[in-house]
Amino acid sequence: MEILEGQTVGIDLGTTYSAIAQLNVQGEPVSLPNADGKTITPSVVILGEDNKIIVGPSFERMSIENPRNIVEAIKRQMGNKDFVIVHHGRKYTPEFISALIIKKLKQDAEKMVGPIVNAVITVPYYFNDVRRKATQDAGKIAKLNVIDIINEPTAATLAYAWQKGQLGRPDLFKGEKTIMVYDLGGGTFDVTVVRYNATNFRVLATDGDVMLGGLDWSRRIVDYIAEQFHRKHNIDPREDPETLMQLTQECEQAKRDLSNRAQVPLNAYYKGKNLTLAMSRGDFERLTADLMQRTRDTTELVMAQAGVGKGELDEVVLVGGSTYMPVVETMLREVTGKVPSRDVTPEEAVAQGAAIHAAILEARATGGGSRMAQAVLNRLRSVTATDVNSHSLGVKISDPNNRTRKINHIMIPKNTSIPFEVSQKFVTNAANQQRIHICVLEGDAIDPDACTTIGDFRIISLPPNLPAGSPVEVTYRYDKNGRIHASARELTSRQEAKTEIVRDSGLTDENVDTFEALAAEYSVE
Known part of the structure; x- marks a missing residue:
């Protein structure tokens, strides 16, 4: 992919939160803040009147909005040709909604770095070809030159090894490391084993689930309190969209609080009835034990496929906001024999790794211009990577x-x-x-x-x-x-035929052009 003149960034297009980052002139990956000064933006879209869009609203803003106008977790539908959102008679695909999120990240970051033209966008390792194409299309609709798609665990590995001062530094790092990246985000899960030295890293094995993430842990709390409410009052608070949204927000916050507290209160109010319960961390872990077991099974499978046993990994790196749950660390210590590392910021590591990969591509294609020091450019050009396919x-x-x-x-x-x-x-x-x-x-x-x-x-x-x-x-x-x-x-x-896959789902080039023109009409806040 040709790199165009302008700023180049890395984007983590997440299920629940998204982020954008760039390598600065000193060769450090820096997360670029949004208009609120935060480095992560909720992947939530409010479809308003007169082509006005709000991306990344607060819980407070969402609580006063009609739930029918709110789009969440759209990443789980990427590449699904049968999924559309109808708003005021217009049909929107997952690619278009995702493009609005990217547009928000882009326009906020441009206030700091200037016009952004090129981007590397991340995807879960387990995204298939259709989902990857959909992610590229979303970037194009947002008027970005998508120079590459990079797997999220690969990006996180780049961020980890780069910030450790090991990647691109054969003068300082002589050995080889084998690490695991355990990536549990809001909506998707990957676990990957990577082996790297100063100038090359290669993926040994990977597996995951694009329909497993922190959302599922939160929904367990929602279902638990709703069922208790129904048992007491014989009505279900989940049947009303506004009540369900408020309950979901409260349960999401309760899940987060349980990472730091032994017990939290849960409240539900519907049709003049109320219920207050206390949930302990142990209750929560028992309620979601099967979800954690799914990640444990995948972790053990990937370790076996990579040929590494307990105690043989050099590091276990935590990525994704859901890894703050204490049970994650407990499980990984049992399986790997290692205390997991938080040397990278779980919510920002993927975007920062994408920024490093983007800078590597830029340095090789253009020489990097005068923005970075020659030592940083030399370091970038020396790095190569070997990936694996996630699907047979x-x-x-x-x-x-x-x-x-x-x-x-x-x-x-x-x-x-x-x-x-x-x-x-x-x-x-x-x-x-x-x-x-x-x-x-x-x-x-x-x-x-x-x-x-x-x-x-x-x-x-x-x-x-x-x-x-x-x-x-x-x-x-x-x-x-x-x-x-x-x-x-x-x-x-000797008759022959060949193809670069003609997909039976996803957008055509004409669809992309149409949605790109449509996105330009929308005002994103």
Whole structure:
């Protein structure tokens, strides 16, 4: 991606909070504050009248708004072609709502650094190709030149190693470290094991869940008090949107308070009835034990896939605001044998790592100009990274043992270092076949219906009288940015077809242009 003239930043587009950062002239990643002077902005959008938008409102502001105008946790819908928000007769996609959040971050940060043109935007490691494309589209709609998408744990690792003074400093750091990044945000969860030295870091294994985060812990408290309320008064406070919003805000605050206090009061008021309960930290941890167990299972799986045992990690790095829950640290000590590190700020590390990656790309492409000292530029240019794919990539084929049944044949297993390319030979199913249909799947399940279809293409005009069993060579490739390319060749006639995945979901270029023009009409506060 070409880097344009103007400021370059890193953006953490989060489920519950977002942040923007830049590498300063001294080579330090700095979070850029919003208009309220805060370094994180709630990923909440209020759709107002006359194209007026409020991004990142306070709890107090939200409490006086019609809940139907409030959009939260839109990141969980990224890439979902069936999800739209209808407001005053207009339909808004998750990409458009996300673009409004980015626009707010951008315009507030520009008051400090000047016009922002280029950006690296982060995504959960477990985002598939469709969700990644949707994130890029959101950046474009917000009038940014998205120079790269970077995985959140990779960004956090960059921030950690850079701020430790180890990355890009072979004169100071001679060894090698293996660390785990445990990233539990408001709406998504990743755990990743990374090994790095002064000039290179590579991901050994990763896994996660794009539908697990702090929101789920908060909702458990909401459901608990609502059920108690119903038991006492025979009415459910969740049935009224305004009451549910107020209750959710109170339970969110209670969750946070329980990180520092042994017990908190919970209050619910609805239709003239009220209920007050006391919740202890132990109650809360028991109520959400299955959620924490899900993160523990994933942590143990990734450690096994990376080939590291208890006590063998050099560091466990906490990322994401939900890691402030004490039970997280307790669980990780049990699993890894290490006391987790808070050397990076959990809410800011991902944006700061994205800023470092953005500066690396800028330094390589443009030489960095005169904004940074030569020593910083040299340090940036020396760093390389090796990522892995978070999802297996397969092709839909006929089951050799049952020709009427289709199966997912995995071509590139998950946790393969990228870039990576593989070719494999298959055969045609029938005599005199006129075309070959290649269906590209993401996922590990043998059943194609349990996987995500991310694209397809065809070889057409095959020669007449081609016998059944004629050889076909299929090639899959992950490029260094994690984007997918596929090609196929019928070896008898040498007919060939290739594609950079034609997605069956997400926005077209025309849609992006339309939403970009629409976003420009909106006033974001």
